[in-house]
Amino acid sequence: MMIPVRCFTCGNVVGEHWEEFKARSAEGEDPAEVLDDLGVDRHCCRRMLVSHKDLVDVVSPYQ
């Protein structure tokens, strides 16, 4: 629903990078380069951001 605060595997905080990652990759930047730039180096942390989908907009009408 919301981006997980930490990486499931290593415990690194990934949540803080989500909004920048989302904005920059939507602008057409290569997501791999954005992650390198943000300092998300390990593949366990990278998959947290790459595979995430925000669902708050989807569930909010059913409150």
Added chain:
Amino acid sequence: MASDFEVEFIERDDRNARFVVRGLTPAFANGIRRAMIADVPTMSIDTVRFVENSSVMFDEMIGLRLGLVPLTTPLDDYETGETATLALDVEGPATAYSGDLRSSDDLVQPADENIPIIELKEGQRLELEADAVLDRGREHAKHQGGVAVGYRHLQRVDVVGDAGEFDEQESNILRGVIETEDDELVLTDEFDNDLTERYPGKEVEVHDVPGAFVFHVETDGSVTAEELVLRAADSIGDRAAELEEKVAV
């Protein structure tokens, strides 16, 4: 047994450190690693009192997310089990961030300000009071100060001759830090982790250096990397002293 350790830093900043320690046994190296993960306490939100939560998430889910937010930890001012209070009040349409948490103690603050807690729509509101408690990583992973803490053997690379003139050079991948023939410590990132980049056309031999370990320490921001290592070493010392006292006749 009471020999001095030789410590040499390769990388060092607030949240990240890489250093070589010589004169360790593998058991002691692992002891330090485990102490960094499980024995250095950090502050983390443990109890949450909700005043209002009309967001799309249940109280428990928000409680979990709050618990995972790293908080800066003044280890000199708090004992294990002591608490600090934080409060959050955000009204939609807006996103509640970790930076919106207001703390009763200026020294206990969210280490990262941009972690989204929950997105609030029009008319939704989140108001809560939370207690952060100082505890150790062995109680709950949210109290771990160290993230991906590890070590590996220091490897020494010796050039033993030239590679055959027409031999196909296969890449020779190493990770971490190597020691060269001139006793220089080189980060493998500098030559793309591939020894054939550094020694093209040479034949090399790689050996582990006995008793030398390369630690890589990363923290979540609650304590600095330096403090994490020092506190871990202290905690081993304290436990050894306690054991000595308990078994003394």
